[in-house]
Amino acid sequence: MGAGERRTSLSHREKCCVLRRTCSSVCVATVGFVSILGVSLLWLPEPRIVDPLVSKVNSPVTILIWTQPFGHYSSLPDCSELYQIDQCTLTDDARAYLHADAVIVHHREVATGKADLPPEPRPRAQKWIWMNFESPTHTHRLRYFEGVFNLTMTYRTDSDIFVPYGYLFRNKGVQNHFVHPLRVPTRSRLHRPRLVVWVVSNWSESHARVAFYYSLSRYIRVDVFGRAGRPVPKDSTVVRLVERYQFYLALENSQHTDYITEKLWNAVQAGAIPVVLGPSRQNYERFLPPEAFIHVDDFPTVRGLARYLMMLRRNPARLRRHLNWRGSYSMHQASFWAEHYCTACNAVMRNRGRTDVVQHLTGWFES
Structure with a gap:
């Protein structure tokens, strides 16, 4: 979906974006969080700035949740109570469709046939939002939905509604339930009892x-938890488990x-140093400082990576370079x-x- 062909009036909005790039109040990705938290959002790329074309901001809207994701029912949130987003009505009652x-x-759900799309013709000016947080590899039958939706909501930074899996904020002395402060380990806590762990639920040989x-485990021990390894202890969580390890394999499917x-x-x-396999290092650096992670592509061989991890274990000063940013x-x-x-x-x-x-x-x- 090229930038020049997605929207009929895009060139006008692009000009507006250039003129208003410092105006974060209309930035979809930071809606509800920068203003709520009063902190600076860092390391995220600047998302598309969307003009409020018609009506005034915060006019009442009703959003219909057509299907609960993956068939798992959960009660709908109160956006005013949670995020101070007022005049927002959420419903999963299909009878609300017309208004x-x-x-x-x-x-x-619609790709697998477990649910149909909403009926046509849609009510005047109603928007259909395509929501998906799976990767393209696990997103099928996309071609059936060309020209159907008005807005996209995904983890991609160029979505109309950008909701990444995680954010970093620069500390500004504001603490509340939205953010988790990151700590630099003390000298006594710099070295952790165990070396490398991987928690994996979806194991596929492909x-x-x-x-x-398989390659890394030839050179160093990797403790595996999840369906393909030992179960995560019932009295623990993934984060609490990882807190015992120096490095965590954050490997995308x-x-x-x-x-x-x-x-x-x-x-x-958890305070572990992530060893990442996913998009490029440059892509990760749009979300994190460069020293905050170790990318598998940083090394010509897996053996070289294993040697580096073992070297960090023996060299506190080098190890701390991957952790000092947290403060x-x-x-x-x-x-x-x-x-x-x-x-x-x-x-909306x-x-x-x-x-x-x-x-x-x-x-x-898929681009």
């Missing part, structure tokens, strides 16, 4: 990450632009799916006049 301002459609694991999931952010929260930042992990629904609600408030459609969904998402 809903927007409909959020989760890709998996995955590049499985081949990488496929490698695509911006596809950086909770695996990375679990490691960051200046806090992190936030997206809350599935409450945060997505409320962010979408805010975006600011985009009432947009009626054009996404013409090249497949080409864009």
